[in-house]
Amino acid sequence: xxxxxxxxxxxxxxxxxxxxxxxxxxxxxxxxxxxxxxxxxxxxxxxxxxxxxxxxxxxxxxxxxxxxxxxxxxxxxxxxxxxxxxxxxxxxxxxxxxxxxxxxxxxxxxxxxxxxxxxxxxxxxxxxxxxxxxxxxxxxxxxxxxxxxxxxxxxxxxxxxxxxxxxxxxxxxxxxxxxxxxxxxxxxxxxxxxxxxxxxxxxxxxxxxxxxxxxxxxxxxxxxxxxxxxxxxxxxxxxxxxxxxxxxxxxxxxxxxxxxxxxxxxxxxxxxxxxxxxxxxxxxxxxxxxxxxxxxxxxxxxxxxxxxxxxxxxxxxxxxxxxxxxxxxxxxxxxxxxxxxxxxxxxxxxxxxxxxxxxxxxxxxxxxxxxxxxxxxxxxxxxxxxxxxxxxxxxxxxxxxxxxxxxxxxxxxxxxxxxxxxxxxxxxxxxxxxxxxxxxxxxxxxxxxxxxxxxxxxxxxxxx
Numbered sequence: 309x310x311x312x313x314x315x316x317x318x319x320x321x322x323x324x325x326x327x328x329x330x331x332x333x334x335x336x337x338x339x340x341x342x343x344x345x346x347x348x349x350x351x352x353x354x355x356x357x358x359x360x361x362x363x364x365x366x367x368x369x370x371x372x373x374x375x376x377x378x379x380x381x382x383x384x385x386x387x388x389x390x391x392x393x394x395x396x397x398x399x400x401x402x403x404x405x406x407x408x409x410x411x412x413x414x415x416x417x418x419x420x421x422x423x424x425x426x427x428x429x430x431x432x433x434x435x436x437x438x439x440x441x442x443x444x445x446x447x448x449x450x451x452x453x454x455x456x457x458x459x460x461x462x463x464x465x466x467x468x469x470x471x472x473x474x475x476x477x478x479x480x481x482x483x484x485x486x487x488x489x490x491x492x493x494x495x496x497x498x499x500x501x502x503x504x505x506x507x508x509x510x511x512x513x514x515x516x517x518x519x520x521x522x523x524x525x526x527x528x529x530x531x532x533x534x535x536x537x538x539x540x541x542x543x544x545x546x547x548x549x550x551x552x553x554x555x556x557x558x559x560x561x562x563x564x565x566x567x568x569x570x571x572x573x574x575x576x577x578x579x580x581x582x583x584x585x586x587x588x589x590x591x592x593x594x595x596x597x598x599x600x601x602x603x604x605x606x607x608x609x610x611x612x613x614x615x616x617x618x619x620x621x622x623x624x625x626x627x628x629x630x631x632x633x634x635x636x637x638x639x640x641x642x643x644x645x646x647x648x649x650x651x652x653x654x655x656x657x658x659x660x661x662x663x664x665x666x667x668x669x670x671x672x673x674x675x676x677x678x679x680x681x682x683x684x685x686x687x688x689x690x691x692x693x694x695x696x697x698x699x700x701x702x703x704x705x706x707x708x709x710x711x712x713x714x715x716x717x718x719x720x721x722x723x724x725x726x727x728x729x730x731x732x733x734x735x736x737x738x739x740x741x742x743x744x745x746x747x748x749x750x751x752x753x754x755x756x757x758x759x760x761x762x763x764x765x766x767x768x769x770x771x772x
Contacts, residue, residue, distance in 0.1 A: 309560060310355050310363035314449030318366035320560045327354040333458055337419040341453055343462050344420075371559050377520035379525040388532035394476070396530055404530065409478035413469040417462075497536035500528035501544065505566065513569050513706065513736040514553050517541070517562045569736060571709040576739050577735055577746045579713045583623030584747075587721060590649050591618040610638050613751035617642055617723060624713075626701075626743065626750035627725045633752055635725065639669040640695060642723070651695040651721070656712075658703035666699050673697075676704060680711055693719035701726035706737025724748075 309318040329348040333341035335346040353365050353598050386396050386404040398404035415422060428434055466473055504523035508515040524537045543548045551570060554565040606614065617625055629635040643653050655666035655673030666673040675697065694717070698704065701724040704712075716722070756768055 309366040309369055310357050310361075311366040312363065318369075319357055319363075321355045322560075323355050323358055324365065325354065326350065327352070333453070334418075334420045336453075337423050340419060340461055340465075341458055342417050342419060343458075373518060379522040380534050382441070382656075383525040383529055383532070383534060387533055390530050391484070393480035394481070395480075395483075396427065398529065402526060402529065404474060408479065409472050410469065413466075413472050414511050416469065417465060493532055494536055496528050496538075497524070497532040497540045500524040500532055500535060501540045503527045505550075509566055509569060509736055511736055513573075513738075514563050514565050516532045517564060520564065537756040569706065572706045573737065573739070573742060576706060576710050576713060577743065580622075580624045580743050580746065580748050583747075585621045587621050589619045589621050590646060593619065600620075606637065606641065607755060609753060609755040610641075613638055613753050614641055614645075616749070616751040618645060621747060622749055623716075623720070624722045624724065624743070624748060626740070626748050627723065627753060628727060628744070629725060629727075629753035630727055630756070636665065636669050638753065639666065639671065639699075639725070643669060643671050643697075646695045650693065652692045653695050654695065655697045655699065657699045658708070659700060664696060665701070671697055676708055676712065680715075681707065687716050694721075696720065696722045697725065697726045698722065700730075701740040702728055702730055702738065704739060705735025706739050707735060709737070 309320050311607065312319055314685055327350045329350070330345075331348065332343065332345050334344040335341070349433075351365070351370070354362055356362050382403055389404060389406065395407040396404045397407055425520050477761055503522070504527060505522045508519055509763045521534070521537055524540075525532070525534065528537075541550070545552065545564070548567055550564045553565055613627060617627070627635070627638070629638075635740055647653055653671055655669075655671035656664065656676045656679055657663040657666060657673060658676050660675060662671040662674055696716075698712075703711075703726070713722070724740055724743065726740045728738075728744065756765055756772065
């Protein structure tokens with residue numbers, strides 16, 4: 309991406325220049341340069357736009373792509389090593405390691421790693437940043453060694469440990485010559501993509517393509533390739549299982565959702581819209597004034613919210629309540645009136661802490677997860693009509709909300725309480741916010757009453 313400057317978004321060019329330097333030994337320790345095949349890739353801070361203009365790189369997306377690129381690199385390396393007959397095990401951070409070497413030989417042939425570990429032990433510290441400092445602080449000066457000298461040193465060390473490398477290579481060649489037909493790698497790629505789909509869409513309704521590829525490659529490490537994963541993704545996109553999101557933000561790459569997520573979101577909105585005007589108001593218009601007179605202890609905003617809920621003819625209603633606005637008092641007032649109208653009031657919340665807050669309003673409450681795990685918390689009173697208060701609704705995911713609404717009886721009603729500006733659901737989706745955007749009637753509690761001191765209240769309002 310090109311950094312354009314000012315308030316202009318970065319321009320995705322897809323172009324950069326990189327110089328690669330291939331090394332086959334580590335930095336020497338006491339004159340011994342251990343074998344370590346690796347490549348240094350140096351990216352130049354320049355890219356070219358379609359206009360031909362050269363600009364500096366916008367690096368954020370390069371950093372965001374690190375795990376994605378690492379997964380491709382490690383997957384390709386593991387796959388090719390296995391094709392050559394090597395037995396592979398996952399090492400630190402999932403990096404492939406070849407089986408067949410003793411730990412003693414690996415330690416002896418990795419003096420640089422041992423040098424850094426000893427430094428960290430002496431310093432009494434650990435962590436990635438400290439290890440980087442240690443690597444710079446302990447390294448010997450670079451030495452130019454001939455290939456012949458380096459190989460002689462490697463072979464001398466290998467001989468002390470029984471020539472393990474020769475045995476590993478011979479075994480790999482033998483396996484490669486007598487390798488049996490492996491299971492269908494394309495099927496394994498499809499299974500890996502399914503795993504990645506389930507893992508990522510459990511928590512997010514929209515997922516970056518790089519995350520899907522990364523987790524699929526990690527799942528099928530060494531058995532599938534990046535092109536196979538990309539092909540499986542393309543097939544699912546063509547079939548409609550995945551849907552590409554036309555993102556308004558200027559981000560590189562593609563972002564996907566699934567048909568299942570869209571269907572659940574539409575179902576939640578449909579049930580809200582289907583219930584509009586389908587219930588009798590809890591208090592007729594002519595009785596609202598008298599009821600309001602009995603609620604003089606409420607603030608003007610609180611009384612308005614109570615009246616909106618009680619006079620609503622919708623099966624699903626909302627309260628958007630900010631912190632410190634007296635929500636517990638409002639819910640307690642609503643509970644008394646709703647119970648007097650013959651409803652059994654029951655509270656639900658995505659967390660046990662939020663459930664405790666509903667209990668303070670005199671509402672018997674359980675968790676939303678507990679409700680969904682059971683057939684119904686009020687199954688023994690199946691003929692009664694229920695009025696459900698769901699607190700902290702912004703913490704409920706789309707799947708939870710969809711399943712909850714599908715279990716309602718025709719006479720049941722729901723009051724969703726929450727704040728779209730606070731924490732969102734751990735699971736995928738934001739149904740409380742989407743329902744408001746789709747037209748769910750929502751009373752507002754936006755006047756802070758917790759703080760009485762004018763100066764303190766003003767500060768809290770500014771923070772809010």
